[in-house]
Amino acid sequence: MADPTRADSEKTRAFDRFYADQAQRLVAIVYAVTGDVAEAEDAVQEAFARAWLRWDRLLAAGDPTPWVRTVAMRLAVSTWRKSRNRVRAHFRHGPPADLPGLAPDHVALVAALRKLKPEQRRVVVLHHLLDLPVEEVARETGSTRDAVRTRLVRARRALSTHLEESDTVPRQKRTTRYAPGQDRSVRPAEVPTHD
DSSP, X not given: OOOHHHHHHHHHHHHHHHHHHHHHHHHHHHHHHHSOHHHHHHHHHHXXXXXXXXXXXXXXXXXXXXXXXXXXXHHHHXXXXXXXXXXXXXXXXXXXXXXXXXXHHHHHHHHHHHTSOHHHHHHHIIIIIXXXXXXXXXXXXXXXXXXXXXXXXXXXXXXXXXXXXXXXXXXXXXXXXXXXXXXXXXXXXXXXXXX
């Protein structure tokens, strides 16, 4: 007869390993969809709590990651719907300041993702950030493959436009530099300056 204490500790260790391997990645994914770190963390924590209650069944079914990811996404979307006043305040007063220390490219990408429609943002995150095939994105979102492809095309166009608009890198001025005693009738190559 198997020792129930040993089985429980193995179950706990397996869950702990799964949590350690996946939690940060899932928070990043949900954050990319919602644009709110706190909501992403809350949704992922709740999804893991629900996964623990079903852990044996989830393991028996295979990889529990898609289930936890789907639950976390749904919780995050549900939180959006329940907090309309907060969302209205967000639009009225602008998005919260981004976390300090983030790379400018990351900040620009998150800002551009925030401008997409939620269904477009979700398919972009699932397909491009998670590298899920279109068929799996369709299953997770409850859409058809054609709908996912259409959203991806539209989202890429919109992202391209938003990222071009946010391109705040100043263009370098170009000036002609001459060496001392150089004949100025012959133009040397232009040299970028940093004024």
